[in-house]
Amino acid sequence: MPTDLSALVKAYDVRGTVPDQLDESIARAIGAGFVDVTGADKIVTAHDMRETGPGLARAFAEGALHRGASVVEAGLSSTDMLYFASGHLGLPGAMFTASHNPAQYNGIKMTRANAVAIGQDSGLADIRKAAERYLDEGLPAAEHAGTVEQVDLLRLYAEYLRGLVDLSGIRALKVVVDAGNGMGGYTVPAVLGDAVLPALPLTLVSLYFELDGSFPNHEANPLEPKNIVDLQRAVVAEGADIGIAFDGDADRCFVVDAKGEPVPPSAITALVATRELAKAPGSAIIHNLITSHAVPEIVREHGGVPIRTRVGHSFIKAEMARVNAVFGGEHSAHYYFRDFWFADTGMLAAMHVLAALGEQPRTLADLTAEYTRYVASGEINSTVDDQAARVEAIRAAFAGRATEVDELDGLTVQLPDGTWFNVRASNTEPLLRLNVEGPTEQAMAQTRDEALAAIRG
Known part of the structure; x- marks a missing residue:
């Protein structure tokens, strides 16, 4: 065969x-x-x-x-x-x-x-x-x-990133980093520490920096809430200014504030976008269709051109190159930079957040509050027997109320009160992935529950 x-x-x-x-x-x-x-x-x-x-x-x-x-x-x-x-x-x-x-x-x-x-x-x-x-x-x-x-290439990599974001003049910050026994344990000491380059005004508190592909402490997936519990506790216990978690191969980063509260990746996308637009006014910013509607709003307010794409790094990188976008962000905490060959790098995103925090006196929660405008459900997965049939059931359930429907990637439905949702089929599993965002917790929850009822029959 x-x-x-x-x-x-x-x-x-x-x-x-x-x-x-x-x-x-x-x-x-x-x-x-x-x-x-x-x-x-x-x-x-x-x-x-x-x-x-x-x-x-x-x-x-x-x-x-x-x-x-x-x-x-x-x-x-x-x-x-x-x-x-x-x-x-x-x-x-x-x-x-x-x-x-x-x-x-x-x-x-x-x-x-x-x-x-x-x-x-x-x-x-x-x-x-x-x-x-x-x-x-x-x-x-x-x-x-x-x-x-x-x-x-470790030293050249560290030098290159430090050349893109200068952290040498920021105020002193205490930073807890959870590498999850992944590659952040190798790259963080080189880029943010003093392993190969001069020290920065950062006091690093390291969690699980030992390289271990068996992941003995927790899975190296910071988007799963249970995997950042240790980071959240450590940030509060250490009185740190910020916590950063990397995934296993360290191409994604996730951020928590001084109280241990997660900062949504969409807020990080908006924050980094404003910094990149300050350097390259009028540039295009890529965001996938799951990111908060706050992202394109903030990009426009800062003179940029928001461009919406499908989910997935190959689509985003291709679109970034096509329009010469200066930056792109995904809800999954992937961040892409023109200065980095349009590729994603969790480390460079983390450096931008550290620079934004350290260049001004406010806490991270106060700094990122202006980039968080709506209430999101997070991604909710449902196992289904017939993905296409369940998507059609959702379409029918909201048919009379939708102000806009598109199928760029799955089904995206916009409702009159500003609430919207997207439902997408997994490429590899019998799952439907639902994301909902609304102007209030109540509006989001109502739409979330109705959409889940349609998905799960």
Whole structure:
């Protein structure tokens, strides 16, 4: 039976359990297909702290070597360090990570040169087909195999980020950082601490900086409330000014204020957007359709051009490049920067928040209050048997009241009182994802409950 990798190759990346879904032979075939599709004569690879990362990355490199490409191994890295490597070196890149997924998972995020994302419609489907062919027929040897070299980019990465946001002159801040045993434990000491560069006016309190892909303390997914409880407690106990949590591969960051209260990612998006617009007046700002309506309002108020996109990093990066947007933000705490090859970096977003806080005397809660205008439900997942049928049930339930309906990504419904909601089908699970926002808690809750009743029958 022909090999079928469709369960492993997702919309934006490769992700599965090791070794039953993803093993070194598959990584080797994907590495060969990656070179075929990108046409690269040299690539860069990196991996996070998961135990299976080095072996998978080396196997991927072997596949690339078979197809005549040379390989630069950046070794232990956060995902945004791999994006830096791709941009700094001008090479296609492959990052071995499963982000916030449990320990038994691993995966591959791939880019063209300069961190240009590869998704299903921009090469990933072709890489999958090539890999399937190589698994079935074997890998032909290249006439001229490439070479392998190792590089350490941590200092260059830290220097680059510090050059984008100057924290040297801010007021002294006490910062609790929860790395979740992920790659933040490697990058935070270099960028925000004094491990490789001069100290900043930051007192860092570290939680779970030991690199451990088994995630012994909690999952490295700060969007899940239970995973930031330790951070919230520590911020209050330490009398800190701010708390920051990173996910496993440190491309996302989540922020809590001095009272331990979460700051919505939409508020962070609006805050960073105003800072970037101050440097690049009139620029475009990308936001996905789940972010708060406060984001486009604030962008317009600061002279920017808000542009709404589908959810997903490959869509956002492509749209950012198309319109030369200076910044983009998602409800999932991914933040994208033109100064960072249109790629997402949790570290740079965290630095902007620290700069905004440290450049003025107010607390973080007071600072971000102006960027939080509405009440949001957060994402609510429901398991359903027939996604399409349940979406139609929601459409019917609100048909007589909606002032606007669109299908850019799932179904978005706008109601007369300013409440709106979006419901989207998961690409990988039998789930519908609901997000609701309203002008008041009561308005949001009423719409949330009605939408859930329609979803769950």
